[in-house]
Structure formats: C-alpha cells, structure tokens
Amino acid sequence: MSRVAIIGVGTTPFGAYYKDRDATRSDYDLAALAFAEALDDAGIAKDEIDGLLTARLSSYNRMADMLGLRRPSFVNGFEAAGRMSAVALQTAVAVIEAGLATTVALIYGNNGRSAGARYGGDAYASPTAPFDAAYGMTSPGAYVAMMYQRYQELYQVPEGALAPLAITNRANAALNPNAVMRTPITEEAYLAGRFVAEPLRLFDYCLINDGGVALIVTTEERARKLGRPVVTIEATAACGDLTNYYTSRDFFFEPAETVARRVYKRAGITTAQVDVAQIYDNFTPTILFSLEGFGFAERGRSWEWVRDGRIARGGELPINTSGGHTSESYMQGWALHVEAVRQLRGEAGERQVSGAEVAQYICVSPIVSSHIFRRRD
C-alpha cells in the first residue's frame, strides 16, 4: 500500500503575536512565514511543490503569487472554519493517491486577533443566524454550551468537570515556549473564571490569535529519500453531522463512532495503540465528546475518565501536548496537526511524550474527522 507522508511543518510565533496586536498584520504574510519554515523543515526546493491548498485566506491566487507558486497541478482554497484543517489534509492525501499532484503544500493564515474576530454578534454568519439572533443566540461557543448543559443534566455531571481539560492544556503549554498562555491554573482559578456562555467559562474557550501554519506532504517513497524520520498518514476519515446548528443532537456520537471504526480499521489499530492524541478543542466539551465517540471512554463517563492525570503528558493518553486551542493558540486544528508530527519525530522538547509512535488527530464538529499518524523509520 502506498502511503502519504508529512515531510515539512511550519508555525509562526504564537505567544509573541498574542502580546503584540498589530492591525496591519496580514494573514497572507503569516501564512508565508509558516510556509517558508515548512519548506526549510522538509529540505526540498520550492519548485518541487506541485499542489497548493490554502485555508482561511480569501485568495489562493494572491497566496500563490506571493510565494511564486505559479503553476501547481492541483489547487484549491478552503473556508475559514476550523474543521477544514482535517478536510484539507484529506484532500491532499486523495490528490496524491490519485496522481493529480506529488508534493502538496497546505498553507493557513489567520490574523483574527489583530483583526478583532469575535465569532458572534450581528456579523456572525450561520444558517439560522437571523432567526437565532432575535433571541441573542450567537457564537460557536454558545452552541457548544447548549450541548454541554444537556450533557451535564443527562449524566449528572458536577460543576467543574471541565476543569481537568483546561488545567491539562495549560500544564502542557507551560512546557511549550511558543504557547500563548503558560502559567499553570488550578481548579479554583478555573472556577473563578467568568461565564461566557454558561455553563462554559473563560478557560473553556480557545484563544483567538494571529498566526500561520503550513504542512508539506508527499508520497512515502519520496519522504524516505529525505533522510528524516518519516511520519505517515495511516488512515483518515470523516463523517458530516450537517444541520442548521453547531449543536449536535447526540454530541456528535454517531458520526464519531463511524469515523472511529473507519480509521482504526484502516490503520489496523485500536484505541490502546494511540500514544498521543491531538483533539480539536475550540471549547473544552469537545474533548469529552471526542473521547466518548472514539471509544476511549464510556458514553457519559469521559468527564470522570479524564481525571487523575490520565490525559496528562505521562498518563495513559496524553492529549493536546502543545497546550491545545485553550492555551497554545487557536489555530483551528492546524497547529494540532503540526504537534502530532513533532511528537512522532521526537522534536517536542520538554513536552515530548517518550516513545510516541502513533498519534491521532480528532475533530468533532459538523464535519467529524480523524487521522492516524505513525512514525515509520
């Protein structure tokens, strides 16, 4: 079986940009910085790239022109939604497997913090926004809060059950020099955080920021010639849960089960073989929904499962080792992909999970998606 491998990863500074808002900062410029780093990381020449996928940027033409990538064999641009990071990688895999391109650059740029992105209010677009706004309903966090309130009531979950997720993310970020928020938090601090969309509190929310992320992928055969640890995409799958609302009626359980079945079967593994997981956490409850839908924890019990260090770096399933969206930076899943690669290459520094060979990316959202990555020496 021919596989696709990730040969280059690049990220801009996150912490530094968070401290220094700059209204003139360009999302294209951020994307270009990440691309240059990824290209350097891959150790290939720019003209070896024959596929271009951009994300969140309004024009792939503009990006291609800035980077001098004039004649890619395959090109597309993805919308700003975070669920698109996995979909873009799936597209790259399909494009390479189909022979439409050989080496694909995926480039993401986001100047949301400096541009004042709010993800709510009159400018917020959703299928039902004009109707929901009449009641003051807006923002993805509020639709996730809607799920978590029901989850709490259904499973008699006590107040503060999300705290271990926020605390673990922060503890991981403390070991990540590039993370935005690096000061550890306690349960008391978590509970003292103000409500945003109750029952969600401040530390349940991702950190809107400026930054860029890039990935370069190619065939495993080509990757082997580069003399670096090879990280392959062993399996990838997705399943929609497409309604008018971000609020999923079963907390994305059925689509997650479907995706889990497919990726574990294709990769030939079970949850027990996953050494490290990067779980899309625009808001902390999505980690619980992911753990249940993918079979790590029993339905309705993941909030207990995550306690007592199980998801910490030295635990049974280290999660979001870079600090995730609530502590590293909200790069909409893109930086979580990079962290998976760095963990498998053994390049994660102080936050390295020792001996990590298999990493999983999970995103529960209206497009539930997952990949299994493996280090193949």
Added chain:
Amino acid sequence: MTIVDDAAYWQRCAAGEFALQRCASCRTWRYPPSPLCPNCLGREFAWELPSGRGTVWSWIRMHQRYFPADAFDLPYEVAFVELDEGPFMIAGFAAGTAAPPPIGTRVAVVFQSNKRGDQQLPVFRSIEVNQ
C-alpha cells in the same frame, strides 16, 4: 419557483401567529424558512399552524456582550426546543420563568415583545404534563 421570504414568517409572528412551512406533498414541517422540503425536495408548501408545543432540549445563559446593550440585558437565557412537529428551534423562555426548566420539560409557545419593542417573538413557557 416559489420565492420564500423570511419576512413571511416574521409577519405572521407580528400578528401573534406561530406558523411554519409545511410540505404540500409529504407533509413534513420545516424551520427556519426554506424554498424546498428537506425530505422530498418538493417546492409546494403552505404556512400552517403547528401545535405550538415542544420539549426543552437544552438552554444556556449568555453573559458575553455580543449584541448592542439596547437589545439584551445581560445575562439572558436562550432555549433550544424540539418542536413536536420535528424541527429544532432556538428561542427564549417566557418572561417570568423563574429558572430555566430541566431538559425534557414540556413547553408551549406564547408571544412576547423583544427588549426594543419592535418585534413579537415566539417564546416558550412550561406546561403541565397532562395539560
């Protein structure tokens, strides 16, 4: 092709009437307004009166100021209701609802004005189980 105007829904609300589109072919209800039936793709429909009853699926309490201060007093509650006819609907609880009712509570539509006083909104109040 029928042009569906969201205003048609709000005009009925302004008259105190909670009406939803219903497919003329397969009789499926839908909300919010849409030009075609999600079940059979039929384009013929009528505005019909549902029971106005449903079940509380969940709720939140918004503390964040996303909208202008003259539109909402913080914090405020928002409900997610599963209508007996099938569609889900973001809505509010009727004024005087002491605390958000638990999930599964049976509710019925009543109309009330928004804070600005320029729109009549269908909102939900709890009803007795056997009512």
